[in-house]
Amino acid sequence: MKKLFAGTALCSLLMAATVVVAQDVKKCATDELIHSIIAKDPSAQAKLDAYEKDVQQRAAILATEQANNATQKTTASKYSIALAFHVVLTQAQLDQIGGTQGLYNRVVSQIEVLNTDFNAQNTDAIPSAFASLKGNPDMSFGLAHTKPDGSGTIGIEILIKPAGFTGYEQTDNSLKRTSAGGLDPWDNSRYLNIWITNITTSSGGEILGYAYNPKLASVMLGDPGLMGVVVDFLAFGKRSSVVQQFFVNADKGRTMVHEFGHFFTLNHIWGNTSVGNGNCNDDDGVDDTPRQSDANQSNCPTFPKASCINANPGEMFMNYMDYVYDACMAMFSKGQVTRMQSEFVTGGGSINLPKNINLFSWPSGVENVSMTNEIDVVPNPSNGIFTITYGNGLKQVTINNMLGQVVKQIPVTNQQSGTMSVNIIDAGKGMYTIQCLYNEGIVSKKVIVQ
Ligand SMILES: [Zn+2]
CATH class of the missing domain: 2.60.40.3080 (Immunoglobulin-like)
Structure with missing residues (x-):
């Protein structure tokens, strides 16, 4: 990821009115992390290839089943998933987002964005050439109100770190271990775990988030405890006031939408080649997203824009799995949706996640x-x-x-x-x-x- 997602003159009018953190920002470290695992252990490439093949086969079977059993969409989402937020910050960092109340407000606004986008209820503009391809993941998310031990919870746990703490490199998994100074995930067969912290990087710029799909964490990393989503504390939630601090153009909650896409198996829309090394040979494993050579980063392109031959009608840069500004994201494709939903069928990595409606309720007597x-x-x-x-x-x-x-x-x-x-x-x-x-x-x- 060599291009940086920086505050530029393009958005100076917006920046003049809002408080932004104007340092260079890299969108997402998911590919970097996978590449670094393969660099350390070349046998991991075969595991990744087998995982990708398995996901594509399961998605193809599900696509056929869905085509044969088209059912009327009901108002309720088909998949409801309990979220557990693990927040690891210093008091000063927490205060940057408005303290406990500010954190709580951002969590609530983030869940609203997730529920809007994952039910295809967002109204962002989509080129007419892609309008019929907008898919509905049919997923809803809410805070868990019962902990793994059966006690009551608001679904958010906060660990205040000492003042000298800066944050966690994206490769530092101690974030996810209580014994190492972080916070353990809750039973990840029942909760989707989200960590909010300051993501640091020694390679320059700033990382907004990264995610590990359940099977990828288990197979490639050999540690199911790593599955889940990590989002920087200045890139989650939706801006409700001009004085709030956010990273540039990352203030509409779309970083977590993007990372949830990875959690549910999606690749970046240009494939998983590192940003800046674009080519048209790799692909995202989804048929209805046109090929594109590289990320669209730090911008809102004008449609149509094509980078690869035969990529009609052009790049689907308004897809949540590209790197455009939050405000320019608008859709998952139907093929991406089938791929995500294939995580909930036999063999899928998240098959048990939507089966825990009880976790949304307070335990009786508490x-x-x-x-x-x-x-x-x-x-x-x-x-x-x-x-x-x-x-x-x-x-x-x-x-x-x-x-x-x-x-x-x-x-x-x-x-x-x-x-x-x-x-x-x-x-x-x-x-x-x-x-x-x-x-x-x-x-x-x-x-x-x-
Ligand atoms: Zn990503």
Whole structure:
């Protein structure tokens, strides 16, 4: 990856109005990591080739099955997956993104972006030549509310590192090990694990993220504990204010969309040749994405743009698996979607992930996490109108449904103890999580609307 994703004059108008971190940025280290594994162990190439062949065969079988069994799309997503966020930062780094509250807001906005893009509900422009190729992954994501040990959780764990800590190189897997100063993944057959940290690199520039597909982690690295997604703390979530710090043009949550694509087996759309060494011989293993020689990086190309002969109607640079600005990404292709969904059928690496709906709920009998600051909710169950009694220092109340989507958010300016009446009748019947953000953390309680 030799071209750098830099803040340029092209976006100076935007930059003038927003706070950005204007250093050179490399989009994603996934290929670099795979290449470095093969460089150390040449036998890994055969493992990678076998893995790729296996994925393509399974996707082809699934494509045939789907063509023969076309079913009416329902409103609910077919695959619902519980997320576990592991955040490893210094207090100063956490403060850069607005402290605990800022982190929490970015997590919520990130999940909204994932749920929009992975249900093809985004409205970004797509050239008419590709409009019919936009696929719907049919996946939804939400915060886990039950931990592997059965206790309650908000799905986000935070480890504050000492002030001298800078971050983790993309090759430093101690991020994913509690015993080595990081945070272990939760049972990765049931949770999709995401680490948020400062990704450092000695090769210059800045890495936004990287991902290990489950089988790739198991087969090539021999360590299933490494599977999951890592995203830099300045490249996750969606910008909601001009004063927030983000990497240049990486403020719409698309880094994680891209990394989830890798997690579900997708290659970069130009193949997996390192950026800057482009050729038209390698491919992404997906039939409906036209060949392209190299990444489109640090830009928003104008359609049509072609680099390889017979690559009609041109490059699909608005694909999530290219390197264009977040704002210029718009789609997964149908072929990519089939490939991702083949992870959920027999032989797939994520076959058990969507089978854990219980993880979205609080465990019975557990109503709040380890906080001294109590909250009380009455009546519970309710008809959608209830009263929350809270303690000193309350800053914000957020009510989420069981997929982690925000139903209501109430800022609290007078931070004295008191009560507030909340109405979520419009959200419908079901179970909700009330998350009360205090200065020292979040207290959660479930409420049932019936
Ligand atoms: Zn990538």
